[in-house]
Amino acid sequence: MPGELKTRGRMPLNRRILAVAVHDLVMSALSFTLAVWLGYFNYGHPQSVFFLWPDTLMFAAVCGIVFWSMGLYRGMWHYASFNDLLAILKSVALALLVFVPLLFVVTRLAYVPRSSLLLLGPLLAVALAAPRLLYRAFKDGDLGLVFDRQAANRVPVLLVGAGIAAETFIRDMARQRGAAYRVVGLLDDKPSRQGRDIHGIRVLGTVEDLPQIVARLEQRNRRPQRLIITGEQVGGTTVRRLLDEVDRLGLTLARLPRLTDFKRGDGRSLEIRPVDVEDLLGRPQKVLDREAMAALIRGRRVLVTGAGGTIGAELVRQIADLDPAALTLFDSGEYNLYRIDREMSETRPGVERLAVLGDVRDRARLGEIFAAFRPELVFHAAALKHLSLVEDNPAEGVLTNVVGTRNVADACRRAAVAVMVMISTDKAVNPTSVMGASKRIAEIYCQALSLQGGGTRFVTVRFGNVLGSTGSVVPLFQSQLAHGGPLTVTDPEVTRYFMTTREAVELTLQASALSPTEDGGRGKIFVLDMGEPVRIQDLARQMIRLAGLVPEKDVAITYIGLKPAEKLHEELLHESEHLVPTAQDGILLAAPRAIDYRLLVPLLDELEAAALARRSDEMRALIARLVPEYAAP
Numbered sequence: 001m002p003g004e005l006k007t008r009g010r011m012p013l014n015r016r017i018l019a020v021a022v023h024d025l026v027m028s029a030l031s032f033t034l035a036v037w038l039g040y041f042n043y044g045h046p047q048s049v050f051f052l053w054p055d056t057l058m059f060a061a062v063c064g065i066v067f068w069s070m071g072l073y074r075g076m077w078h079y080a081s082f083n084d085l086l087a088i089l090k091s092v093a094l095a096l097l098v099f100v101p102l103l104f105v106v107t108r109l110a111y112v113p114r115s116s117l118l119l120l121g122p123l124l125a126v127a128l129a130a131p132r133l134l135y136r137a138f139k140d141g142d143l144g145l146v147f148d149r150q151a152a153n154r155v156p157v158l159l160v161g162a163g164i165a166a167e168t169f170i171r172d173m174a175r176q177r178g179a180a181y182r183v184v185g186l187l188d189d190k191p192s193r194q195g196r197d198i199h200g201i202r203v204l205g206t207v208e209d210l211p212q213i214v215a216r217l218e219q220r221n222r223r224p225q226r227l228i229i230t231g232e233q234v235g236g237t238t239v240r241r242l243l244d245e246v247d248r249l250g251l252t253l254a255r256l257p258r259l260t261d262f263k264r265g266d267g268r269s270l271e272i273r274p275v276d277v278e279d280l281l282g283r284p285q286k287v288l289d290r291e292a293m294a295a296l297i298r299g300r301r302v303l304v305t306g307a308g309g310t311i312g313a314e315l316v317r318q319i320a321d322l323d324p325a326a327l328t329l330f331d332s333g334e335y336n337l338y339r340i341d342r343e344m345s346e347t348r349p350g351v352e353r354l355a356v357l358g359d360v361r362d363r364a365r366l367g368e369i370f371a372a373f374r375p376e377l378v379f380h381a382a383a384l385k386h387l388s389l390v391e392d393n394p395a396e397g398v399l400t401n402v403v404g405t406r407n408v409a410d411a412c413r414r415a416a417v418a419v420m421v422m423i424s425t426d427k428a429v430n431p432t433s434v435m436g437a438s439k440r441i442a443e444i445y446c447q448a449l450s451l452q453g454g455g456t457r458f459v460t461v462r463f464g465n466v467l468g469s470t471g472s473v474v475p476l477f478q479s480q481l482a483h484g485g486p487l488t489v490t491d492p493e494v495t496r497y498f499m500t501t502r503e504a505v506e507l508t509l510q511a512s513a514l515s516p517t518e519d520g521g522r523g524k525i526f527v528l529d530m531g532e533p534v535r536i537q538d539l540a541r542q543m544i545r546l547a548g549l550v551p552e553k554d555v556a557i558t559y560i561g562l563k564p565a566e567k568l569h570e571e572l573l574h575e576s577e578h579l580v581p582t583a584q585d586g587i588l589l590a591a592p593r594a595i596d597y598r599l600l601v602p603l604l605d606e607l608e609a610a611a612l613a614r615r616s617d618e619m620r621a622l623i624a625r626l627v628p629e630y631a632a633p
Contacts, residue, residue: 039113154182297322306382308336310469360404401438433565464497
């Protein structure tokens with residue numbers, strides 16, 4: 001080995017070890033000399049330096065032998081730690097235990113002040129430890145690492161976000177014995193936080209600076225192994241950019257539970273979790289008027305149709321948290337209804353509830369349910385939403401989405417329900433499919449009832465794709481990934497709006513809680529702010545990366561072409577729909593074309609008759625009359 005002189009046991013005597021040994025011998029000699037000089041100075045008779053040079057050499061020799069036998073030279077200064085400090089103290093103590101008796105035998109401690117022997121230990125310990133600590137502090141820029149006994153065993157991490165969650169995480173890691181992570185820095189995009197510290201941890205720059213920050217930390221042997229997102233305000237665009245960057249830098253990406261997760265009881269501690277698809281597509285948390293939402297639900301009897309579906313089940317969960325008087329779960333699917341009812345029995349056993357099987361197409365069954373349970377609020381989430389299936393079975397889509405909505409709305413009017421909330425979709429805008437057109441007709445009917453006035457307030461909420469819902473692209477990709485691919489995308493440029501289930505339901509409840517004076521009047525539709533549309537090709541690549549694989553190398557992406565009635569790009573608003581602002585961030589209000597109730601009813605009667613008779617051509621013609629912008633494939 002270059003620079004190697006010889007070996008002794010298992011420790012090679014190279015130039016660096018020799019330099020450290022020489023340093024420690026020199027420090028030993030200087031410490032003895034300084035201790036003797038201070039002793040004589042204290043007596044008022046200072047002596048010349050090194051006047052006891054034989055004793056000085058003897059002490060240096062003893063220290064050299066003891067330090068070598070104690071392995072003091074094995075530790076690298078770059079990684080000086082608390083254990084090294086303990087080793088120095090032990091070595092100094094042993095050297096004194098050997099030297100003092102030896103000196104007594106040889107010189108009877110002649111000319112050596114007793115106070116010098118008391119000073120010698122502390123002086124030598126400082127002389128040996130200080131250069132090591134200063135070197136470590138210079139290299140790492142953090143003297144605190146020396147006193148962290150488990151720093152070497154902790155995973156170095158960078159935190160994204162310098163807010164409350166980051167402060168809690170840093171404090172939690174400092175408090176825990178055997179904590180898994182060591183924070184080496186913070187990233188935050190707010191200019192006011194640049195260069196600031198949280199518990200001694202510096203904000204090193206912005207997310208854009210990540211490559212340069214990692215390079216600087218690597219030069220100081222503090223290269224992070226993981227990036228942890230702590231800020232709730234870190235949106236999906238930033239997360240997607242970080243995923244690409246950490247993939248290039250060889251890091252991993254994770255996040256802390258959101259503060260809202262702790263409120264919901266989903267988080268038990270500050271254990272980090274992997275970044276999932278929700279993080280890639282999510283937006284910063286909206287500031288919601290939760291008291292208004294609670295006031296809407298508290299103490300009222302609530303009915304949810306389609307309670308076993310993705311949106312319906314999340315409505316049930318969130319409504320149950322807002323202290324309703326009673327909760328009726330209504331669905332035509334036995335298994336889905338059983339599943340959400342079972343979940344409620346385990347997680348919210350104190351909520352009075354009843355699971356009811358039935359179909360929104362069945363007017364008589366709806367009448368029985370409304371008469372028996374007398375709901376005050378109704379959330380209508382029951383629908384057929386799979387575009388291709390509804391296109392192949394158009395009568396079923398019309399009967400569920402149009403007739404079913406009409407049945408529920410009419411039942412609400414008869415029972416004097418306070419508020420009915422109808423869940424709609426972006427596919428209702430300029431629809432090219434029966435599913436989209438049927439949802440637009442459902443919107444039109446609720447609009448007409450709203451414009452008529454009366455005791456029931458009709459609220460329609462429109463949003464795009466719900467992340468991870470049954471039959472959507474994310475579960476499809478997950479299934480394809482589990483089988484090794486390929487992931488199938490209809491078109492390289494196809495885009496979709498996405499929203500997490502929780503966010504969609506929170507904003508739906510918030511829209512429902514807005515008063516008529518806040519919502520700008522009747523007959524309008526609430527449109528949730530979906531952010532920017534996501535290119536499905538990009539989503540596929542990101543999901544492959546999240547699985548720890550390389551797109552087009554480990555898992556292929558194939559393009560299969562758009563399906564019949566499928567759009568390349570979805571829209572949230574028709575060009576004629578004028579937006580009206582609301583008091584709530586994340587909720588817009590559109591004023592689409594409405595149809596007078598008296599003109600609408602006979603057309604709906606004809607459409608229902610055609611659907612029951614399975615007359616597809618007549619149905620499509622009636623749909624086109626009701627929705628002129630409907631463009632059949």
